[in-house]
Amino acid sequence: MSATVPPPLLRRVPPSGWTALVWCASTLFTLLTTVRLPGETEPGQWPAAQLYRWDGLTVTVLSTALVLYGGPLLGRRPLVALAVLIAAAIGETTTLGVGELPMAQYLAVAVALYFVAAGRPRRTAAAGLALAVGTLVGFVAFRLLRGWSAGVSAELAVALVAVIAWLLGDSAHRSREHARWMNERAAEQAVTAERLRIAREMHDTVAHSIGIIALQAGAAVRVAATRPDAAREAMRAVEATGRETLAGLRRMLVALRETDPDPTDPTDPTGPIAPTDPACPIDSVGLGGLDRLAAATTAAGVRVEVRRLGEVRRLPPDVDLSAFRIVQESVTNVVRHSGAPACRVTVDYGEGALALEVTDDGRGHGTATGTGFGLAGMRERVALLHGEFSAAPRPEGGFRVAARLPLPAAAPR
Known part of the structure; x- marks a missing residue:
């Protein structure tokens, strides 16, 4: 720590x-x-x-x-x-x-x-x-x-x-x-830059390969009856191109995940909450792992009180992961910077949005962790989901981080 x-x-x-x-x-x-x-x-x-x-x-x-x-x-x-x-x-x-x-x-x-x-x-x-x-x-x-x-x-x-x-x-x-x-402008520019980067990656990795697959598949259909050998060759090209595309997509996903804070960092008080941890299933990297996060942080010396409001239900994967990362980063900031003995986490499952709130009674200074992009990272996550984010000292003392993430009309239950 x-x-x-x-x-x-x-x-x-x-x-x-x-x-x-x-x-x-x-x-x-x-x-x-x-x-x-x-x-x-x-x-x-x-x-x-x-x-x-x-x-x-x-x-x-x-x-x-x-x-x-x-x-x-x-x-x-x-x-x-x-x-x-x-x-x-x-x-x-x-x-x-x-x-x-x-x-x-x-x-x-x-x-x-x-x-x-x-x-x-x-x-x-x-x-x-x-x-x-x-x-x-x-x-x-x-x-x-x-x-x-x-x-x-x-x-x-x-x-x-x-x-x-x-x-x-x-x-x-x-x-x-x-x-x-x-800071808000920097967050907006970071979101725009990230969207452009993803768009470039998608174009470079997927668009060209999908075009080739479509052409080869069309050629195979046309010659399947008259030239079966050529059709088989075309389908082999489709297979090879598909595998290359899949490998490229995997590389892109790995690159995107590497932008998150390393959850296996030994200095992170939230502990090994990561898909690579054999004791932690991959589904726990979401609000399902909130109790595990609270237990690990409590063991580090800061008591985390978790309160859930509304009907607890399954969320879209992007909302679930972003909500967990926001809570995780907020709790980490409490441990590292607030000096408070405890913090409170509230998760409100509303009809049209998921509301998050993390409060403490510490010194009231919002400080990002690691390289100093903690709050900016949370703001970017919320902006990508078209939500609302605020982080500021509370009038009565301490600090408050709040986020509201809109949910799709037909969110899975």
Whole structure:
């Protein structure tokens, strides 16, 4: 079993961790600016009277509690999380006696805005930006309407930082979308290339030989009564050409099967589930071998729970084999990359389609096995059958692979 490469340290920190870290750092920075540091003749900013009083310290603690509460909401309710973080920034600002929302207090909001723009749809991200910038405008307008001083220039700088954070997040979001689009395009091109390759093989191996067989057979029919020796010679040519064609077809099938991952690979935790295994009949390389796959993977250390829905029945060979390979590859990814102790496999025998789902509670990173074409290979298999495929982290954690393979109207039962 290959060793799992953990993600970089910075990528392991969730958005809530980053917002909490930035908030603590900015609060510490704010407090440091109110004392005279070495080399200074006076503090960078004189503290407000209430900053170190019990009421000011209470507001600071409550604001920090809001940040710790709002950070985890970024994954589920991003706009609510932004509103909570903005409320925390406003709360701490009231202890500073300043005429604007300072940059330090708004940095956590800018970081949260980045994650919202990077991981959420464009409409949600735009609403978050409007909320963040609108709060700054409203804060300054409120002070001006009351006749108080307002740091308009400083607030413009804070708004600029918030917009830049949003643009960076939006750029990251667009990069991921482009990468996903490129992967889909690569899968479509791979399917097209494979179809063309099969068509060429079929033409080179079959079409020419079948043409010769047809001509020889026609000639044999015409001379069978008048020239039996010539007819026999023609039929011998038909036999020889047929054998050559059969050998070519076998070579083509072998070449096509070699594109699949080697099921006898000792590093494959699914074990020797292959037609070459004398203990495993050839029919088990399909959903009939799912229980054997589950048992082998469980023995490797990851429990596989198999659930079947609908009426279990025989499937077309191509659908049966592709469904098994999709489940096998998904389970292998769980073993090698997710770090989860178990996964769940659901096979739904519907009326018009076979639905597959493999879920786990691991790290939520979809990683292909072997040479890195696991997910692409599954997507190609599904595309060849005109089905639907999806593979993505789950909102509640872990990863989900789902496929829907259409079944012929008269599928064998």
